[in-house]
Amino acid sequence: xxxxxxxxxxxxxxxxxxxxxxxxxxxxxxxxxxxxxxxxxxxxxxxxxxxxxxxxxxxxxxxxxxxxxxxxxxxxxxxxxxxxxxxxxxxxxxxxxxxxxxxxxxxxxxxxxxxxxxxxxxxxxxxxxxxxxxxxxxxxxxxxxxxxxxxxxxxxxxxxxxxxxxxxxxxxxxxxxxxxxxxxxxxxxxxxxxxxxxxxxxxxxxxxxxxxxxxxxxxxxxxxxxxxxxxxxxxxxxxxxxxxxxxxxxxxxxxxxxxxxxxxxxxxxxxxxxxxxxxxxxxxxxxxxxxxxxxxxxxxxxxxxxxxxxxxxxxxxxxxxxxx
Amino acid sequence: xxxxxxxxxxxxxxxxxxxxxxxxxxxxxxxxxxxxxxxxxxxxxxxxxxxxxxxxxxxxxxxxxxxxxxxxxxxxxxxxxxxxxxxxxxxxxxxxxxxxxxxxxxxxxxxxxxxxxxxxxxxxxxxxxxxxxxxxxxxxxxxxxxxxxxxxxxxxxxxxxxxxxxxxxxxxxxxxxxxxxxxxxxxxxxxxxxxxxxxxxxxxxxxxxxxxxxxxxxxxxxxxxxxxxxxxxxxxxxxxxxxxxxxxxxxxxxxxxxxxxxxxxxxxxxxxxxxxxxxxxxxxxxxxxxxxxxxxxxxxxxxxxxxxxxxxxxxxxxxxxxxx
Numbered sequence: 001x002x003x004x005x006x007x008x009x010x011x012x013x014x015x016x017x018x019x020x021x022x023x024x025x026x027x028x029x030x031x032x033x034x035x036x037x038x039x040x041x042x043x044x045x046x047x048x049x050x051x052x053x054x055x056x057x058x059x060x061x062x063x064x065x066x067x068x069x070x071x072x073x074x075x076x077x078x079x080x081x082x083x084x085x086x087x088x089x090x091x092x093x094x095x096x097x098x099x100x101x102x103x104x105x106x107x108x109x110x111x112x113x114x115x116x117x118x119x120x121x122x123x124x125x126x127x128x129x130x131x132x133x134x135x136x137x138x139x140x141x142x143x144x145x146x147x148x149x150x151x152x153x154x155x156x157x158x159x160x161x162x163x164x165x166x167x168x169x170x171x172x173x174x175x176x177x178x179x180x181x182x183x184x185x186x187x188x189x190x191x192x193x194x195x196x197x198x199x200x201x202x203x204x205x206x207x208x209x210x211x212x213x214x215x216x217x218x219x220x221x222x223x224x225x226x227x228x229x230x231x232x233x234x235x236x237x238x239x240x241x242x243x244x245x246x247x248x249x250x251x252x253x254x255x256x257x258x259x260x261x262x263x264x265x266x267x268x269x270x271x272x273x274x275x276x277x278x279x280x281x282x283x284x285x286x287x288x289x290x291x292x293x294x295x296x297x298x299x300x301x302x303x304x305x306x307x308x309x310x311x312x313x314x315x316x317x318x319x320x321x322x323x324x
Numbered sequence: 325x326x327x328x329x330x331x332x333x334x335x336x337x338x339x340x341x342x343x344x345x346x347x348x349x350x351x352x353x354x355x356x357x358x359x360x361x362x363x364x365x366x367x368x369x370x371x372x373x374x375x376x377x378x379x380x381x382x383x384x385x386x387x388x389x390x391x392x393x394x395x396x397x398x399x400x401x402x403x404x405x406x407x408x409x410x411x412x413x414x415x416x417x418x419x420x421x422x423x424x425x426x427x428x429x430x431x432x433x434x435x436x437x438x439x440x441x442x443x444x445x446x447x448x449x450x451x452x453x454x455x456x457x458x459x460x461x462x463x464x465x466x467x468x469x470x471x472x473x474x475x476x477x478x479x480x481x482x483x484x485x486x487x488x489x490x491x492x493x494x495x496x497x498x499x500x501x502x503x504x505x506x507x508x509x510x511x512x513x514x515x516x517x518x519x520x521x522x523x524x525x526x527x528x529x530x531x532x533x534x535x536x537x538x539x540x541x542x543x544x545x546x547x548x549x550x551x552x553x554x555x556x557x558x559x560x561x562x563x564x565x566x567x568x569x570x571x572x573x574x575x576x577x578x579x580x581x582x583x584x585x586x587x588x589x590x591x592x593x594x595x596x597x598x599x600x601x602x603x604x605x606x607x608x609x610x611x612x613x614x615x616x617x618x619x620x621x622x623x624x625x626x627x628x629x630x631x632x633x634x635x636x637x638x639x640x641x642x643x644x645x646x647x648x
Contacts, residue, residue: 189583
């Protein structure tokens, strides 16, 4: 918690509302709740993922989004929210978290947008939305991938979330890049023909390998991840290259959950008969997501089912702000 | 060929020597030959790989290397070599090649280091070293990966060489990154324990996952590729994770050669009984390289054996300069 929540002279009274921000890699969402937890407003904005060296972009996206969501909630201009919790993609280490929290806290206070400011990881606020302060497991399969658990003992565990270079196995980015690589292998004769060539050609506007490589290098991760539904569609239409990619991605996502389930059972002193609920978040695995139907049987084999409730990270962040 | 080879007033007579440059990602090599093809001098220098936006670094590395190799060859200062051919990593497309050729040509002429300047891809000059103007196949397994063929009909073919993001399957960079990813999966519980953890910890000075990810992000590709011998050593000592990585890398390298051999046979009008010779270049597959013994049986299964001669790309570049 930052030090801005002490009443100071010339500081206007705060509004009796809290803000939750979910800052992701392709867009951001914000929610305003009243003291009773009722939703007063909701807005979407641009990406607020924290990228080392480009933290200012994240701060600006949040500032703009917070201004708009306060307006949508009917909070008079100049009255800061009582508290704000931001769950931000790209915030992994405690040192980074503290640094970003100080930046955001200073920015929100100086602009009169929010008093107390906390920064969390985006997966943490999603976990909180579904399970509150209780135990639970969350799998994120979006542009990136990560899984998080709060065990019955209260201990927290995490798998994945190591980013595009060293991790993100099973993510949309990884699946889309795998499709582009398969197309390059097909074009230079190393791989079999695949209908993915047409999809990738359309998505990047070229089927000239060197140009495709250039465009991949400069493409946003979200643009590459946007190939995922086409990979799954190609797989369903019988393309074996696409089916292999989609299967491996679903397996990699399930691999994120397996150690958390093992730890859960160990935490309870051994295997239990009860089914575990796993919250699924992100474009690949949310309801209607391209990999969901490949993932569910793998989860079931581990004794896990998806939660009926879809995680809403912005609401989870706002709920974390309520008791502040 | 650039336009600087016409005699101009106030231009000193050129020395009757040619220079070959092999500009790679971790270092560069240069050779000076006399008109009869005898080697007069040889030097090594810093990386001269062409990286978009950092072409100046490549030009500076070549300038420094050329100065030193001319001195080593006993060429008096101020007398430019008759011709220079540079085979540079990172030069893939014709537009890039022409641009770099103009830059290098201008630089060499203005400094009085070389008259006629040609730029080629580093794999092309290696192919020329072993096979001259005749047909042949070259596989590069170094920090990156690529294979090149000049078919009996004279047609040129290429597989791979698409760079770290979209290609480089089976390369040292890819193998080293695979090892680091396996360590991260092991540390967060997704993968089995592996002795690679100790190797990666030593190489990057940390076993804290988030720090390891940071160091991978800022590491030079060569530093990641330098893990390759340790992966092979771990595999030989019985580590199954390492053995899987090394096997998949060797298979990916062999995959580069397979379509070239198929095209070779098709070029001759069908399968022939004769064994094909493939030149092997790069730290992974050169004599004593960590993946060589996994690669050779795979090549043999395709009817291919390594050339007795090791490719010397700098010499190949210099030989290309002789007839200019």
